[in-house]
Amino acid sequence: MHLNILERRKSTIFFRKQKKFSVIRRTRKWNCKLGKKILYVTNYYLDDVVKQRHSEPYISQAGQNKGRYIMDMLRTGGNDVIVWSNAWTNSHSLKFYRGFQSEEDSSLYYSDIVGIPGLNAYVCLASSKRFLRKLVKKQKIDVIIFYNMRLENSKLALYAKKHFKIPIILQYEDGLTNDANIRGLKKLVYQNMEQEVLGQLDGAFLVNSKIQVPCPSVVIRGAIRDREKSRTEKCLPDTDHIPKLLFSSTLDRQRGIGVLLEALAYTKEDFILTITGRGEAEQQVRAQKDRRIRFLGYLDYAAYKKELEETDICLNVQLAHHEFGNFSFPSKIFEYLSAGKLVISSDVADTKEALGDTLILYGEDDPRQLAAAIDRAIAIQKNEKERQIYQNKIAAVVEQNTIDKVAERVNRLLEKVANSHSKHIQGE
Template sequence: MEQGKRRDNSPAADTKIDYIINVLNRLGYGVDIISRAPSAESHFLPASIETKGENTYLYFASFGRTKSPIRVVYRWFMELQFFFWCLLNLKKQEQVIVYHSLGYDAAFLKLWKMKSIRIIGDIEEIYQDVCKQTACKSRNEYRFIEACEKYIFPTQLLDQKVNIEQKPSLVIHGVYATENVTEKKFSDGKIHVVYGGTLDPNKGGATAAAVAAAFLPKNYHIHICGFGDPTEIKTVVADIQAKSEATVTFEGELKGDSYKHFIQKCHIGLSTQNPAAAFNATSFPSKVLVYLSNGLKVVSIHIPAIAQSAVADNLYFYDVQTPEKIAEAIIRASKEEQSGNEILYRLDMKFCDELDKLIAE
């Protein structure tokens, strides 16, 4: 992301993409990152190119955010810049790793037909499983996935679901890097528990984490750090705090180093998304690996995508999505010692080898 400027990026996507770029660099590849992220500010941001080590980052000019009807024109302006840059600069048969997004599925379908580019699709989830999409977007999503020549998936379950033709693929749950832990744990005598991620009520994780505080004793403190509309979670936090012995606070949206330093002070990380949601059948919550890499123990809902993952033995599961069961798992985790560093190191080495082979195929 541009220094000193704010683009409307997904923090989870940024984290995953940065890790893949790091692995590509270790394999000897320089990477050109083409970002379609618009301005998240109220003012115009000019186009820019940044060089960081052996990588370049291209950002397109973007008008500021607005609720005015003219925002449609602003979106077209971004789409045209993105499409024509790719049309003029991508070479025929060039391999392009594309982080799947409904925002540019249609553009890449056109580029695939016009330039015969070879798409390696990083398919994190099927977005129409998360929330209802228009018929056009749903159609383009599946057409884009079908057009990919190779895949990067977060779970084996998603690979089995969409990779019908058994094209070359690999599975990476998230970021396997182990962070340099520089922060000391909170030392106020409490067990500090953190939920970091989306506040989207369709996914339900933030609310479930907050409500669990009502069933914890007073020496626990739950922190909610999230991106998205905070209106609902603020109401939930205020309501729970009014009747709970434990402490629950909303910390707002923390990004980058600020987020990393904060969670390193905590003891337990929560992965509490709604198990009934369709997307949970195939997607893997990236927050699980972020917690492990920063030295936290992890409490997670027991669903196949996580229970069958390579890190399952390092997690503390609960089986039913109720605040009582979440609280029980938190208390259980707080009484044991466990580290995820060794498994992350092994998975990192495995992913380096698999990505090198995928690109060479």
């Protein structure tokens, strides 16, 4: 909802006495020898901002999950993380909304926005600069990590480096200039932004090993929280019920929804295919006559987790032969594996290199090959011996990709960036 003037003032004063103390307590909690004070600039948000802005979630559930585990991973490594989010939540209201500190997470702050596409980026950027100036007056920020090449995020990072000498690390994925949904002038703006940012980076988190950047980097395809590790031991489902398949993603061409729908014509197996998400292909999904399809639209996190828990086989059908795939990795695969699920996947990016025969892979973005993979997964699901073999493979992957192990790799990069930055400052 809209805030009145007094409420706005209260919600936007960053260092109110009680809030300041809560931030200090978080610092002590996560303090360690290598711990850094990090400002994480991203699009992550919680339900409080969706309600305030009378809108619906804009970032996909997979994107939300990615932001959540990046924060968890940084904190697991002993770092103190403040999150700054533009919280652009698909509001086209033409109204102005004041930023505020989240009541659900005291480390999360939202920028001002205006419900006008295009203009909103500049409103977010102005709000972000004000926030940063207040923040650096109160505490030292060791590094800024910013999500992707989004205009408002990138401009803030460059501003921080120029005016406050803060090193910047890019969380790089999706290759926005290769996203089929970004066209025309907007694409040109992002192309120019990429060139400017790549020349200023101190480090990068890369989503796959094929991406090349001119700075130190670490590959973070995904991570598994320790509390999820035990799930793989509990997921040996009953073989007598109808198999349940899950596809949860943005419904557009590059995520492969068209290939999946076409593949259904080539498999006669009996199963329930639950599809969740929203996007340009939503009406195409709704128009399907195949009775095996169960379409739920966009789900909140709790509903999504419930669907995942009840699923036997998960699908990632992102197009491998699409430029977008070269700059992405379906990190949701790690969430599926951590839940002990069989996973069918295209051979997008470096999926085969990273996870090998843990997945049931198919090639060439071919509906017939995908149908064969579905049949194969169902056969494994019904065969106790084969299912156990895959469960053992899944358990090994889970063990190798726990969040604490990813945090160790990230901390090494943070330390390298800090040392390099310190030498650079001393040399000036």
